[in-house]
Amino acid sequence: MSSQSDVAPAAGPADACAVRVVDPEKVAIVTAALPGTETITELAQVFGLLSDPGRLRVIIALLEGGEMCVCDIAASCGHSESAVSHALRLLRANRVVRVRRAGRMAYYRLDDSHVRMLLDLALTHIGHGEEGT
Numbered sequence: 001m002s003s004q005s006d007v008a009p010a011a012g013p014a015d016a017c018a019v020r021v022v023d024p025e026k027v028a029i030v031t032a033a034l035p036g037t038e039t040i041t042e043l044a045q046v047f048g049l050l051s052d053p054g055r056l057r058v059i060i061a062l063l064e065g066g067e068m069c070v071c072d073i074a075a076s077c078g079h080s081e082s083a084v085s086h087a088l089r090l091l092r093a094n095r096v097v098r099v100r101r102a103g104r105m106a107y108y109r110l111d112d113s114h115v116r117m118l119l120d121l122a123l124t125h126i127g128h129g130e131e132g133t
Contacts, residue, residue, distance in 0.1 A: 055087045067109040
């Protein structure tokens, strides 16, 4: 049985500053450059959408295949049409994909070149990490 005196004191956070110095000039520059709360929230939503492997497969299918119908996306990703439809609904609501209707068919594609660039950069980043191993 150990007593209180045998317990080691709790260590502080490993990344805490040893000497607390605030550079007011730098803090002011960074604070002015930070996006507003609404923009940060929207960014978090987009990155949250991209963090789901199922939705990411759908997005990458559209990146590779261009405009596709739900059936083709589902077949490409190995998901059910229902799961793909649900993913597309979320992606469309957040302006990641857009839809074009032709009669009863709906064709989806990435919303704009920014989404494509974001994915290309992320894939390049992942590939860059693999080159070093």
